Amino acid sequence: MSHALSICTDVEIVPYHADPIFAAIDRHSEAWSVFQVAPEGQASIDADAETFDALHDLLATPCATRAGAFCLIRHLRWWLTEEAVNAGAYDTEDGPNAWTIAEAREADLSLCLGVERVQRLPTALPSGRLIAPVIDLRPVAASTPVRFACLLSRAGDVVAALVLVVGGVGLTGLATLL
Template structure:
């Protein structure tokens, strides 16, 4: 009998709980929906994958969820941090263990594009802003919130190719030089971006690293909660 990967059930339950929480009416129903949502998240980040397909589905789902809840990351701790750890780990495994075609296009490119579009909209809203005009102020504030959310979502995405890693470094370099023009940080990032530019830019990041023979590679899909919490504590310091 074919065994179904338990992570697929955990993913489905988490998405169902997420959807239910979004539409739950205020009051007790909302509280219960939130409890179910949090419980489903805890199960999701502690459930082991037993197939490569399940691991890919988990990677896709977690990337989506991290982007959706980026603005509320602190409220979802420690689950949010544990999810970031699993995404980082699975992204590396995706490069080393799975064909590039199976993983799909590098997700960092649409994330960068979204952040740039949101920032451009924010800049446009601030142009010739009349602070005494309530409509213009609401539009500017909404654009600022959208830009912040897009940037937070970007920071939750891990590049899966050299080209994506280069694009991310270049994006941060542009941001640094725009907001801190006299700071050396932008020049350092530009140097890093130039160093990351290589001929075979579509290749997986793993090609830059030594790897074990395929027969010795093991799909380690479950990261213990203690490791995730240690990672979160390190980030908080």
């Protein structure tokens, strides 16, 4: 069709299975699993180093597809939940903090794709005090005037519904008489 407008794109379309993030997720997941079951000693040190490298590769790998971004969000949420107790161990003197980068990447992708972020519960100290940020989700007792206003509003809705039903029945009865 010579009259049709041809659209040239400079961007190469990546097939779903060719997204490089899937290989990075698999590598990190495998390295993390090996580290969890590694015996004490040199094997544990080697597994920890591989997990560290796999994590940094995962955080540096771009997502080429939307599906890859969703999979990365799911993987990062899982990993952040599993490793929450070890968050302080990811601080390094010579490089960036991988934990903070993982949280930022998960939040950034969640915002970009419109996926609600998982709400993490606050940590309770032995004294009973909660570490910020805390969102108070306890029900608030309403005062008497507020409860009365809600009751009055509901009563008005019920009266309006009854008027519509009775009026409709009355008009239908009147129409059948004519």
